[in-house]
Amino acid sequence: MANLSIDAVKERTYDAIVIGSGISGGWAAKELAEKGLKTLVLERGRDVKHIKDYPTTSMNPWEFEHRGQLPLDVRSQNPVISKCYAFYEGTTHFFVKDNEHPYVQEKPFDWIRGYQVGGKSLLWARQTQRWSDFDFEGPARDGFAVDWPIRYKDIAPWYSYVEKFAGISGNKDGLPNLPDGEFLPPHEMNCVESHFQKQVASKYKDRHVIMGRCAHITKPEPIHLQQGRAQCQHRTICERGCPFGGYFSSNASTLPWAARTGNMTLRPNAVVHSIIYDEDKGKATGVRVIDADTKEATEFYARIIFVNAAALNTNLILLNSTSRRFPNGLGNDNGLMGKYVAFHNYRARVSAEYDGFLEYTTDGRRPNSPYIPRFRNVYKQETNFLRGYAAGFSASRMSVPGGDGLGASLKESLLNPSLGGWRVGSHMMGETIPKESNYVSLDLKQKDDFGIPQLKVSIDYDNNDEKMIQDYFEQISEMFTNAGFKNIRTSDSKQAPGLDIHEMGGVRMGHDPKISLLNKWNQLHACKNVFVTDGACMTSTSTQNPSLSYMALTARAVDYAVNELKRMNL
Numbered sequence: 001m002a003n004l005s006i007d008a009v010k011e012r013t014y015d016a017i018v019i020g021s022g023i024s025g026g027w028a029a030k031e032l033a034e035k036g037l038k039t040l041v042l043e044r045g046r047d048v049k050h051i052k053d054y055p056t057t058s059m060n061p062w063e064f065e066h067r068g069q070l071p072l073d074v075r076s077q078n079p080v081i082s083k084c085y086a087f088y089e090g091t092t093h094f095f096v097k098d099n100e101h102p103y104v105q106e107k108p109f110d111w112i113r114g115y116q117v118g119g120k121s122l123l124w125a126r127q128t129q130r131w132s133d134f135d136f137e138g139p140a141r142d143g144f145a146v147d148w149p150i151r152y153k154d155i156a157p158w159y160s161y162v163e164k165f166a167g168i169s170g171n172k173d174g175l176p177n178l179p180d181g182e183f184l185p186p187h188e189m190n191c192v193e194s195h196f197q198k199q200v201a202s203k204y205k206d207r208h209v210i211m212g213r214c215a216h217i218t219k220p221e222p223i224h225l226q227q228g229r230a231q232c233q234h235r236t237i238c239e240r241g242c243p244f245g246g247y248f249s250s251n252a253s254t255l256p257w258a259a260r261t262g263n264m265t266l267r268p269n270a271v272v273h274s275i276i277y278d279e280d281k282g283k284a285t286g287v288r289v290i291d292a293d294t295k296e297a298t299e300f301y302a303r304i305i306f307v308n309a310a311a312l313n314t315n316l317i318l319l320n321s322t323s324r325r326f327p328n329g330l331g332n333d334n335g336l337m338g339k340y341v342a343f344h345n346y347r348a349r350v351s352a353e354y355d356g357f358l359e360y361t362t363d364g365r366r367p368n369s370p371y372i373p374r375f376r377n378v379y380k381q382e383t384n385f386l387r388g389y390a391a392g393f394s395a396s397r398m399s400v401p402g403g404d405g406l407g408a409s410l411k412e413s414l415l416n417p418s419l420g421g422w423r424v425g426s427h428m429m430g431e432t433i434p435k436e437s438n439y440v441s442l443d444l445k446q447k448d449d450f451g452i453p454q455l456k457v458s459i460d461y462d463n464n465d466e467k468m469i470q471d472y473f474e475q476i477s478e479m480f481t482n483a484g485f486k487n488i489r490t491s492d493s494k495q496a497p498g499l500d501i502h503e504m505g506g507v508r509m510g511h512d513p514k515i516s517l518l519n520k521w522n523q524l525h526a527c528k529n530v531f532v533t534d535g536a537c538m539t540s541t542s543t544q545n546p547s548l549s550y551m552a553l554t555a556r557a558v559d560y561a562v563n564e565l566k567r568m569n570l
Contacts, residue, residue, distance in 0.1 A: 009301065012298065012299065012300045012301060013300070013301040013302065014037075014038045014039060014040040014265070014300065014301070014302045015032070015037035015038045015039065015302060015303055015304070015565075016032045016037045016038070016039045016040070016302050016303065016304045016305070016306065016561075017039070017040045017041075017042065017286070017287050017300060017302040017304075017305045017306070018032065018039060018040070018041045018042065018305075018306045018308060019042050019272050019287065019305070019306065019307045019308055019309050019314075019317065020042070020043065020119065020307070020308035020309040020310060020313075020314075020534065021041050021043040021117050021118060021119055021250055021255060021266070022114075022118065022119025022120055022121050022250060022308065022310060022534070023119070023120070023121045023124070023250060023534075023547050023550055023551060024308040024533050024534040024550040024551065024553075024554045025041065025043075025119070025250070025306070025308035025309075025534070026118070026121065026249075026250030026253070026254035026255050026258075027162065027254050027533075027550075027551050027554040027555055027558075028306040028308055028533065028554050028557075028558055029041045029254060029255060029258040029264055029266075030254040030255070030257050030258045031554070031555050031558035031559070031562075032258075032263075032306070032558055032562070033258040033259075033261040033263035033264040034257070034258065034261055034263075035558070035562045036261075036263065037263060037562065037565075038263050038265075039258070039263055039264050039265070040264075040265045040267060040300055040302065041255075041258075041264060041265070041266045041267065042267055042270040042272055042287065042289060042300070043115075043116070043117050043119075043266070043267065043268045043269075043270060044115055044269070044270060044271040044272065044292060044309075045114075045115030045116035045117065045119075045268060045269070045292075046115075046116050046117070046268055046269060047116070047117050047266075047268040047269075048094075048116045048117045048118050048122070048241075048251060049117075049251070050241075050245070050249075050251040050252050050256060051241075051243045053241070054240060054241030054242075054243060055093065056089075056090040056091070056093075056240045056241075057237070057240045057241050057242070057243050058243070059090065059240075064089045064090065065089070066089050067089075068088050068089045068090055069088065069089060070082060070087070070088060070089060070092075074092065077097070077098065077099060078095075078097060078098045078099075079098060080098050080110050080111065080112075081095050081096065081097070081098055081112060081113075083110055083495070083499055084110075084112050084499065084501075086123050086239040090237070090239075090240050091123070091239050091240055094114050094116060094122050094123055094239070094241075095112075095113070095114055095123075096113040096114065096115050101113065101115070101448070102446070102448065102454055103454050103455045103456070103457060104443045104446060104454050104455065104456040104457065105457055106456055106457060106458035107457070107458050107459060107460045107496075108496035108497075109457040109459050109496055109497050109498040110495070110496050110497070110498035110499045111312065111457065111498050112498065112499065112501045113310070116268075117250070117251065117255070117266065117268050118249055118250045118251040118255070119250065119310065120310070120501070121248070121249040121250040121251070122239070122241055122249050122251060123239045124501075124547060125545070126214045126215040126216060126238065126247050126248065126367070126368075127212060127213070127214055127215075127368075127371075127545040127547075128163075128166075128168050128170075128181075128213050128214060128215050128545060128547065128548040129178055129213055129371070129373075129390075129544040129545055129548065130152075130156075130159050130178065130179045130180075130181055130544070130548065130549075131152065131155070131179075131542055131544055131549055132152055132176065132177050132178060132179050133151055133152045134176075134177050134374075134378050134379075135540075135542035135543075135544070136148045136150060136151050136152060137151070138387060138431075138540055138542065139539060139540050141381075142381065142386050142387070144386060144433045144434065144435075144540075145340060145433070145434040145508070145539055145540050146508065146510040146511075146512070146515050146516055146539060147510065147511060147539075148509060148510075148539050148540070149509050149510055149511045149516075149519060149520035150509070150520050152179065154520070154556075155549070155552050155553065155556060156179070158552035158553070158555050158556040159179075159181060159182075159548065159552045160181065160182050161552070161555055162548070162551040162552050162555055163181045163182040163183075163548070164182045164221070164223060165223055165227075165253070166215050166248040166253065166551065167184055167215060167216070167217040167220075167221070167224050167229070167248060168181055168182065168183055168184060168213055168214070168215055168548075169183060169184045169185065169186055169187060169213065169214050169215075169216045169217075169218045169368065170183040170184075170186050170211065170212070170213030170214070171183065171186045171210060171211050171213075173208065173210045175208060175210070175373060177373055177374060177375075177378050178210075178373040178374075178544075181213065183213070184216075184217060184218045184219050184221070185218045185219050186211045186213075186218070187211055187212070187214075187216075187218065187366050187367075187368045188211070188366075189211060189370055190360075190362050190395060190396075191357045191360045192354055192356070192357055192395035192422045192424060193209070193369075193370050193393065193394065193395050195354075195356070195357070195483065196209055196370075196393065196395070196424070196479075196483045197209040197210075197370065199479075199482055199483040199484070200372075200479055200482075200483070203479075203482050204375075204479075206375050206378070207372065207375045207479070208372070208373060208375075209370050209371075209372055209393060210370065210371055210372075210373065211368070211370055211371070212368045212369055212370060212371040212392070213371070214247075214367065214368045215247055215248035215547075215548075216232040216246060216247050216248075216367055216368065217229060217230070217231050217232050217245075217246050217247075218231065218232060219231065224245075227245065227252070227253050227256065227257060228245060228252075228256065229244065229245030229246065229252055229253065230244040230245060230246060231244070231246060232244070232246030232247060232367060233246055234364060234365045234366060234367055235365070235367075236365045236366070236367050238367060247367070267289075269291060269292035269293055270289045270290075270291065270292070271289065271290045271291075271292050271450050271452070272287055272288070272289055272290075272309065272317050273288040273289065273290050273297070273317075273320065273450065273451075273452055274287075274288050274317060274320045274321040274322070274330075275287055275288075275305060275307070275317065275318070275321040275330050275530065276288060276299065276301075276321075277321065277323045277325060277326060277330060277527065279323065279324060279325050283527060283528065283529045283570075284305050284330065284527055284529055284530050285301055285302075286299050286300050286301035286302060286305075287299070287300050287302075287305065290450045290451075290452075292450075295449075295450065303529060303565060303570060304529045304530075304531065304561050304565065304570055305529065305530045305531070306531045306532075306533060306554075306557075306558070306561075307530065307531070307532045307534070307536075308532075308533060308534045308554070309534065310534055310535065311341075311503045311504055311505070311506065311534055311535030311536040311538075312341075312440055312455060312457070312503055312506070312536075313455075314506075314507060314532060314534055314535075314536040315337065315338050315341075315440050315455070315506040315507060315536055316440070316442070316452070316453075316455045318330045318331065318332070318337060318507060318532075318536075319332070319337055319338055319440075319441065319442050320442060320452060320453060326526070326527075330524065330527055330530065331507075331517055331524035331525065331526040331527045331530065332517070332526075333513070333525075333526050334513065334514055334515065334516075334517075336436075336508075336515065336516070336517065337506060337507060337517055338439050338440045338441050338506045339436050339438075339439040339506065340434035340435065340436060340438065340439075340505050340506065340508055341434065341438045341439060341440060341459055341503060341504070341505040341506045342431075342432045342433065342434040342435075342438065342503075342504055342505050342538075342540065342541045343432050343459065343497050343498070343500050343502055343503045343504065343541065344429050344430060344431065344432065344500040344502040344541060344543075345389070345428065345429070345430035345431075345432055345461065345465050345468065345469070345500070346427060346428065346429060346430075346493075346495065346499065346500045347428070347461075347469060347492050347493050347494060347495055348427070348428040348430075348469045348472050348473060348490070348491070348492055348493075349425065349426065349427050349428070349490070349491045349492075349493070350425070350426045350472075350473060350476040350477055350480065350488065350489070350490050350491075351423065351424065351425045351426075351488070351489050351491070352423075352424050352425075352480045352485035352486060352487055352488040352489070353421055353422065353423055353424070353485065353486050353487045354395070354421065354422040354423075354424055354483075354484065354485050354486070355421060355422075355484075355486065356422070356484065357422060358421065358422075361397045361419055362396060362397065369392055369393065369394040370392070370393045370394065371390065371391070371392060371393070372390060372391040372392070372393055372426070373390055373543075374388040374389060374390045374431075374542075374543040375388070376388035376389065376471065376475075383467075383471055384467055385464045385467035385468045385471065386433055386464055387430075387431040387433065387464075387468075387540075387542075387543075388430075388431060388468075388543055389428050389429060389430035389431065389468055389471075389472055389543055390428075390429045390543040390544065391426045391427065391428050391429065391472070391476060392426060392427045392429070393424070393425070393426045394424070394425060395422055395423070395424045395425075396422070396423060397419050397420060397421065397422055397423070398419070398420045398423060399417040399418070399419060399420070400417055400418045400419065400420045401414060401417045402414050402416065402417055402418065424480070424485055426476050426480075428468075428469070428472045428476075429500075429543055429545075430465065430468045430469070430472065430543065431540070431541050431542055431543050432461070432462075432464075432465055432497075432541060433462070433464055433540075434505050434508070434539070434540060434541075435462070437458075437460075438458070438459045438460065439458055439459070439506070440455055440456065440457050440458070440459075440506060441455075441456045441458075442454075442455065442456065443455070443456040457498075459497045459498070459503075460497065461497065469492060473490040477490065502535070502541065502545070502546055503535060504535040504536070504538035504541050504546060505535070505536065505538050505539070505541075506536050507524075507532050507536040507537055508536075508537065508538065508539045509522065509537050509538070509539050510539060513525035513526065516539070517532075518532055518537055521556075521557055521560045521561075522537055522553060522554075522556075522557040523557075523561075528569075528570060529570045531557050531558075531561060533550060533553045533554040533557050534550055534554075535550065537553065
């Protein structure tokens with residue numbers, strides 16, 4: 001019987017375990033498997049196979065029972081998730097249902113989640129910008145949060161590495177505050193967007209309007225064809241899953257690549273309860289898992305563990321990984337785990353109209369739009385708020401449906417709508433400051449269906465965010481005025497944190513174990529064989545979309561971890 005027990009443990013032992021199969025987890029799986037490590041990937045949600053499990057990807061609007069709209073009962077049963085822009089009749093199968101996955105809101109927080117193989121990589125907005133030293137140096141300059149333990153030079157080669165594989169569209173813009181990358185051909189601006197770009201360039205030396213950089217294959221390279229991916233078809237229904245692999249997702253790219261090595265074992269419906277810590281060995285030895293269907297508990301073992309469950313769930317797992325050595329969570333000697341969570345402020349928008357270029361319209365669709373990189377407090381502190389904001393921008397002409405006449409003339413009018421004038425709009429993506437008062441913790445009284453404590457979320461805006469919103473309104477309105485736009489209107493959605501879907505922090509990187517949880521290689525200071533490379537690791541948020549940085553940090557950390565394994569240091 002002893003031998004049977006030993007054999008059973010061997011069957012559940014791997015070189016590496018990856019918790020989560022989203023953007024960063026997929027990269028961890030690819031890199032570990034490609035480097036020869038037998039790798040177990042644990043995903044709490046169901047399996048989703050590329051192409052096969054995209055049931056709505058080729059459906060036309062009239063093929064949906066409600067023409068894409070959500071029935072009232074679905075919206076009322078999902079008050080949080082139904083706020084997400086991508087949640088509609090064609091995508092409900094890729095989102096969690098609110099009542100099935102409860103959490104505690106000490107302050108209003110809209111937690112948007114997708115529990116399936118691929119996670120939210122099936123649903124993301126695909127915007128990919130590098131950080132610069134202005135971003136990594138931000139906390140050290142103004143004293144909020146802690147100094148990042150890395151700088152741009154440390155991660156730049158890894159940005160290039162992941163960009164070439166993922167496929168990133170963009171221009172070489174030559175901006176010090178937004179480094180160029182390894183780009184495929186860019187999408188094009190329309191005439192009004194190009195007009196705005198020229199007007200801003202002529203009136204401001206420090207402000208730029210560029211074509212957005214996004215994870216879409218505009219011209220496949222051999223590496224993309226090897227993945228089985230094809231050129232983006234500009235269908236703009238990406239969140240349903242792309243059968244062409246035209247945009248980057250774990251399902252279309254990294255997970256199949258890892259599977260080809262023969263070194264990856266993917267286990268869906270595996271809810272991670274906690275990480276096992278061996279006090280005699282002084283390291284983590286495995287992961288406790290609960291089967292989502294049977295509720296049966298199982299333990300898996302490995303030499304290294306990558307935690308990539310998405311920022312808040314990664315915090316939850318680590319906080320729930322308690323032992324005599326770590327009574328407050330794995331690696332949580334300083335009591336800071338779960339604290340200093342930050343996000344991106346998407347509340348503010350500016351819209352306007354433009355009377356020119358009425359001889360032109362747009363043709364076809366485009367999965368991307370122009371981008372205004374951060375221009376406030378870049379080189380020095382110049383405002384009454386800390387850090388800054390980036391902004392999206394777009395212009396379009398809308399069809400104006402006809403309604404004149406009767407009979408045949410009414411039918412003709414309805415079939416041939418006229419074009420209205422140009423409408424322009426911008427949305428803000430503001431950096432929020434990590435604060436100890438913004439935190440997540442475990443609610444020890446309320447547990448989920450798997451006996452795991454529910455996550456308690458206490459995150460909010462502050463006065464710095466309010467000042468930043470006002471500055472955004474003033475500056476973008478001024479830029480719109482200088483471009484000749486009219487009827488300028490500002491709006492504040494007052495939406496709760498979370499709807500940005502860019503939550504970060506709680507297990508932040510830093511030099512000093514007394515004030516951070518991870519070192520410069522994304523290792524837990526106090527448990528060296530556990531790595532965190534998703535949003536939980538972020539020391540600050542900057543103003544860029546974060547997913548590209550998660551990819552680069554993950555590839556970098558895996559390279560380090562495998563080398564440390566070879567040196568017998570882990």
